[in-house]
Amino acid sequence: MRRLAWSVVVLFGVIIITFVLRYIVPADPARIIGGMHATPQALAGIRRQYGFDRPLWLQFFDYLGRLVHGDLGPSLALGIDVGPALLTRLPFTLELAVAGLLVELLIGIPLGTVAALWRGTMADRVSMVAALCGLSVPSFWLGPVLLSLFAVHWAIFPAGGADSAAALVLPALTLGLAGAAWYSRLIRSSLLDVLGSDYIRTARAKGLSWSAVVRKHAMRNAITPVITQIGLDMAYFLGGVIVVESVFGWPGIGQLAALAISNDDPNLIMGAVLVGAVAVVLANLIVDITYVLIDPRVRLDR
Amino acid sequence: MQPLSPLAARLPADDQEPAPASTSRHSVWRRLRKDRLALAGAAIILAFAAMAVAAPHLAPYDPTQRFVNGISDQGAPLPPGTAGFLLGTDTIGHDVLSRLIWGARVSLFVGVLANAIAVVIGVALGAAAGYYGGLVSSIIMRFTDIMLAFPVLLLGVALVAVLTPGIPVIIAVIGLVSWTSMARIIHGQVLALRERDFVEAARATGVGSTRILLRHILPHLVSPIVVYSSLGVATAVLFEASLSFLGLGIQPPEPSWGRMVSEGAAVQGASGFAYPWLLLFPGAAVFLTVLAFNLLGDGLRDALDPTSR
Numbered sequence: 374m375r376r377l378a379w380s381v382v383v384l385f386g387v388i389i390i391t392f393v394l395r396y397i398v399p400a401d402p403a404r405i406i407g408g409m410h411a412t413p414q415a416l417a418g419i420r421r422q423y424g425f426d427r428p429l430w431l432q433f434f435d436y437l438g439r440l441v442h443g444d445l446g447p448s449l450a451l452g453i454d455v456g457p458a459l460l461t462r463l464p465f466t467l468e469l470a471v472a473g474l475l476v477e478l479l480i481g482i483p484l485g486t487v488a489a490l491w492r493g494t495m496a497d498r499v500s501m502v503a504a505l506c507g508l509s510v511p512s513f514w515l516g517p518v519l520l521s522l523f524a525v526h527w528a529i530f531p532a533g534g535a536d537s538a539a540a541l542v543l544p545a546l547t548l549g550l551a552g553a554a555w556y557s558r559l560i561r562s563s564l565l566d567v568l569g570s571d572y573i574r575t576a577r578a579k580g581l582s583w584s585a586v587v588r589k590h591a592m593r594n595a596i597t598p599v600i601t602q603i604g605l606d607m608a609y610f611l612g613g614v615i616v617v618e619s620v621f622g623w624p625g626i627g628q629l630a631a632l633a634i635s636n637d638d639p640n641l642i643m644g645a646v647l648v649g650a651v652a653v654v655l656a657n658l659i660v661d662i663t664y665v666l667i668d669p670r671v672r673l674d675r
Numbered sequence: 676m677q678p679l680s681p682l683a684a685r686l687p688a689d690d691q692e693p694a695p696a697s698t699s700r701h702s703v704w705r706r707l708r709k710d711r712l713a714l715a716g717a718a719i720i721l722a723f724a725a726m727a728v729a730a731p732h733l734a735p736y737d738p739t740q741r742f743v744n745g746i747s748d749q750g751a752p753l754p755p756g757t758a759g760f761l762l763g764t765d766t767i768g769h770d771v772l773s774r775l776i777w778g779a780r781v782s783l784f785v786g787v788l789a790n791a792i793a794v795v796i797g798v799a800l801g802a803a804a805g806y807y808g809g810l811v812s813s814i815i816m817r818f819t820d821i822m823l824a825f826p827v828l829l830l831g832v833a834l835v836a837v838l839t840p841g842i843p844v845i846i847a848v849i850g851l852v853s854w855t856s857m858a859r860i861i862h863g864q865v866l867a868l869r870e871r872d873f874v875e876a877a878r879a880t881g882v883g884s885t886r887i888l889l890r891h892i893l894p895h896l897v898s899p900i901v902v903y904s905s906l907g908v909a910t911a912v913l914f915e916a917s918l919s920f921l922g923l924g925i926q927p928p929e930p931s932w933g934r935m936v937s938e939g940a941a942v943q944g945a946s947g948f949a950y951p952w953l954l955l956f957p958g959a960a961v962f963l964t965v966l967a968f969n970l971l972g973d974g975l976r977d978a979l980d981p982t983s984r
Contacts, residue, residue, distance in 0.1 A: 386821035514958030612828025
């Protein structure tokens with residue numbers, strides 16, 4: 374319950390900051406909405422319509438009111454409303470995010486587990502160095518390289534768009550590879566911590582086989598930092614999709630944001646930031662709830 | 676995507692203990708010297724730094740100069756090894772090698788400065804929250820939580836787009852959105868340090884709070900600051916390169932690795948690999964730089980706290 378209340382506060386803070394950001398810009402907000410070539414009358418009209426001539430706190434309430442109706446303002450360059458535009462694209466980005474998460478987990482967890490169990494061996498060291506490399510690869514490099522290799526040169530995967538499940542593969546890989554590297558390191562250290570603890574030794578002393586110990590006891594506890602990390606991942610993904618969606622032509626929020634950049638469309642960008650932050654808060658909330666469901670001790674603690 | 680090196684963007688446990696007593700400078704140095712990966716990282720960083728500093732003398736040509744003979748008769752860029760152009764040219768006739776060398780300047784400059792800003796903000800906020808506790812701590816840490824909700828690259832992109840792209844703006848923006856991880860770490864460290872004997876002793880002798888913070892606590896923060904700075908520079912370099920890739924970074928004709936990658940990706944053509952050197956070299960440069968800082972940061976962390984392996 375506390376988590377829920379806290380999330381609301383964070384959400385509110387996010388909205389406040391997004392609102393403030395419009396005004397730190399050393400430009401006339403009316404001009405931002407009206408565009409570079411707006412006439413003085415048009416600007417005055419915009420000011421009246423959006424209430425820019427009113428005191429700041431009143432403007433904030435106007436802003437809140439508009440938000441509640443889903444009105445994020447007009448997108449200058451595209452001539453459509455920001456809110457609906459973002460909303461229609463959100464499912465695509467979410468789909469990509471989930472796929473990326475799967476990539477991260479399916480590659481990262483086995484890799485890290487193996488490294489922990491075979492600690493100190495060549496396999497461990499090699500995989501950890503590989504993980505470090507994976508972390509350092511820029512996605513804006515990996516994306517085009519994968520695209521060139523597997524979609525253009527050898528036409529295994531489609532070169533863009535979101536028409537088929539196959540189209541999801543390359544972007545998800547690009548998005549998830551760095552995270553996979555991170556998870557492998559995370560689970561390795563977490564598992565090593567858990568394996569050194571007393572109750573594991575007790576289980577072994579009782580005669581449980583190694584694999585049973587790992588499966589039944591160790592993993593369950595080692596996995597908790599990973600779950601916490603998943604919540605933080607959402608923030609990372611929503612940044613990452615700008616690059617990945619542009620490179621692969623994936624019709625999500627990121628691509629729209631990239632378009633907004635080249636079209637100099639501040640309303641759209643700010644809208645994307647807001648939607649992104651909201652998504653992050655919600656994702657973290659879901660993670661927290663999952664946490665509570667998985668680990669009853671947390672429930673009692675809180 | 677990797678606008679940010681996850682190593683620094685992810686948050687470690689808040690309650691990390693400050694390094695134990697086995698951190699005499701001598702033993703740290705010894706451990707570091709044995710860590711071959713960290714040394715490799717340091718070597719790469721030094722190489723790039725030297726490249727950046729010596730750019731005017733090292734680069735064969737002016738990076739913004741367009742060579743008429745830099746494009747083939749069909750208008751295509753020249754591959755590496757062509758006379759006079761060691762790493763080839765791009766579609767406009769620039770020398771790739773020169774642009775790579777000068778690009779190191781930008782990347783390292785922005786990376787180090789942006790990280791410095793993030794460190795200053797993060798340490799100030801984290802230490803204040805950790806030491807003063809109470810309402811101050813609540814406000815600061817809650818603010819940190821709110822900042823964490825924003826997808827960092829998205830926020831950075833938004834800020835740079837709304838202000839005009841330019842080196843100072845980029846440095847400031849990257850610094851302003853990247854301080855949260857450092858703040859959390861320092862917060863945890865100061866919380867633990869606050870309870871130590873020497874702090875009690877100082878307080879008992881009547882030393883003022885600010886003085887305690889600066890003279891007594893800050894020196895103990897040096898090792899986490901150094902470690903996470905290395906990782907932070909990696910993040911910042913990646914951030915700048917991503918911004919440049921999206922067109923928000925260093926503007927043409929100044930060279931920037933990120934933009935070189937985006938330009939390279941755009942011309943690969945129907946075969947997918949028409950001019951691979953345009954894509955591979957700048958990307959490799961970013962990758963190696965980020966990797967080097969990550970290796971060094973990792974090595975430093977292990978050297979300063981060997982129990983963490």
